[in-house]
Amino acid sequence: MTNSAYRYDLHSHTTASDGTLTPSALILRAVQNQVNVLAITDHDTVKGLDEAHQCIKEHDLAIHLINGVEISTLWKSTEIHIVGLNIDIHSQILTELLIQQENQRIERAKAIAYKLSKVSVADAYEHAQVYAKGDIVSRAHFARFLVEKGYAKDIKRAFKKYLGKSGYAYVAPQWTTIDNAIEVIHQAKGQAVLAHPSRYDFTTTKMKNLIGYFKQYGGDAIEVSQSRQSIDELHLLAKCANEFNLLASQGSDFHDNVSYLDLGKTQPLPGSVTPIWTDWSL
Missing domain, CATH: 1.10.150.650 (DNA polymerase; domain 1)
Known part of the structure; x- marks a missing residue:
């Protein structure tokens, strides 16, 4: 099977952060859903990855696991998430962050x-x-x-x-910056992906400003295909990826067992974009 024939899900969460499935259970669900390449991208932690790799080894499962993380950042007072893919989880600078x-x-x-x-x-x-x-x-x-x-x-x-921001108990976060997150991901030998760029409640103009800032500081890709997405949104993000000369990623952002946000349930990337996995060796 060639890379292009694989089913990819490059954004998912386990109980190591705010997901409801253990890393092992997530792997088994991915296999059940015929996902061939899965990235576990827990929020600001890589603690679930060892268990996930062990599960694959113990059960001799036909799935490629990508070491990932989702780093929380701040940009113009808004929390923006940067996914790191194919990272070295033992990187000192990543561990420190x-x-x-x-x-x-x-x-x-x-x-x-x-x-x-x-x-x-x-x-x-x-x-x-x-x-x-x-x-x-x-x-x-x-x-x-x-x-x-x-x-x-x-x-x-x-x-x-x-x-939420208007809630009784809201506390503003104090995360790292986008440029620092990108630099750390790169030093950990990974690729930096702007997660769900159309879900920050921005106008199209502000979303493009965000993508431009991300690109300026060396970002590699944006998530083009996501769960719960219209065809118009898919093609808008594909257009943005090409406009800013960025690779395209896809991921469900799986957290829980719900039909509308399940592993592997995203639309295929449009043929006009260059997938982030084009040069991966799987």
Whole structure:
């Protein structure tokens, strides 16, 4: 089978960050969904990758696992995610950045819990830790707790009422910069991908400004094919990839077992773009 015949999903999450499946369970689901090449890209951590590789080895599975990470950054006060693919997970500079990001996540989670206590949501940090299953607490874990305990009807409302920018318990993040994230990914021998560029609630002009900034600092690719995407959006992102001379990636951004956001459930990349995997040896 040639690279072009593979089914790729280059953006997914496990319980190592805010996903609901363990790394092993994610691998097995990818195989079930006939994904040939999977990147695990947990938020600011690579802790799930060893288990995933071991699962493939133990079960002798026919799937290629790409070492990845999704680094949180700030650009014009907006949180922007940069995916690193084919990274060296033992890179010292990457390890140092992820430790910094992890410490920031811990401080932010504690600050969120404090704000929730002020609106009569007690012991939120401890409850969110249960959903995090021993890993770093994120807003997604707080959201699941808030829904489970009846403070919000669903995840979307939990963010709107409590955790989003207009919510009672919102705490602004203090992430690294886009240019630093790109530099670290490159020093870790990886490729830097601008994640879901059309999902930051930007106008087309501002989205292109973001893509231009990303390109200026050495970014390699943008995600062109995503879950829950119209044909018009797919072709707009393909056009942007070509306009800025960037490679094209695709990924479901899988977090949970829901039909509309499942592994491998993205549209094929348009023939007009150059896939990020063109020169990969699989």
